[in-house]
Amino acid sequence: MDCNYLGCQVCLTRFKGILNIKKHMRSMEHKKKKGEVFQKDKFSCHVFFPSIIMMDPVAKHEVEQPVIGLSLLTLCFSAETGDFFYLCHVCEEQCSPSLIAKHISSSDHCINYFNYIDPNILSFSWVPSMKMRVTLMSELTKEANEKGAGQLQPLDMS
Numbered sequence: 385m386d387c388n389y390l391g392c393q394v395c396l397t398r399f400k401g402i403l404n405i406k407k408h409m410r411s412m413e414h415k416k417k418k419g420e421v422f423q424k425d426k427f428s429c430h431v432f433f434p435s436i437i438m439m440d441p442v443a444k445h446e447v448e449q450p451v452i453g454l455s456l457l458t459l460c461f462s463a464e465t466g467d468f469f470y471l472c473h474v475c476e477e478q479c480s481p482s483l484i485a486k487h488i489s490s491s492d493h494c495i496n497y498f499n500y501i502d503p504n505i506l507s508f509s510w511v512p513s514m515k516m517r518v519t520l521m522s523e524l525t526k527e528a529n530e531k532g533a534g535q536l537q538p539l540d541m542s
Contacts, residue, residue, distance in 0.1 A: 389535040389536070390404075391535045391536070391538075392405065392409070392538070393539050405538065409540065449494075450524055450525055450529075450533075451534075452497060452532075452533060452534060453488075453497045453501075453533075454536040455536070456474045457472055457473070457488075458471040458473070458537045458538075461538065461541065462540070462541050470484045470487075472487060474493070475496045494520055494524060498523065
């Protein structure tokens, strides 16, 4: 989890760390591109950027296992209202900021992630009482070590 990247979905660029993407989202280049893509009247100079628990050193203790598949999450936020939530594309769920750590640590998310990237990893002969997160822990650790957490995609919906 030490090498966390964020991607700007408007400019299709990648940044290491929150400070770099905040700087980018405040730049004239980003605002110009956003105007071209979304063709909205005016944009404010103030850019609200929510706290991201997977990148917060203090809050990382809430995540119970290696984090994988951040590239399959979108952080949707509004700079105008300050509202934000996460979309988990593999689980097809909307998650509140207070529940995202629990969600990405869940067995269901882990199963859905591996079903999305490589269904052959999953065993279809498990007993319903088995804890799939424990069963998949070696694959989860291997994936985290080989590919890292992934690149979270923030999307400013203002």
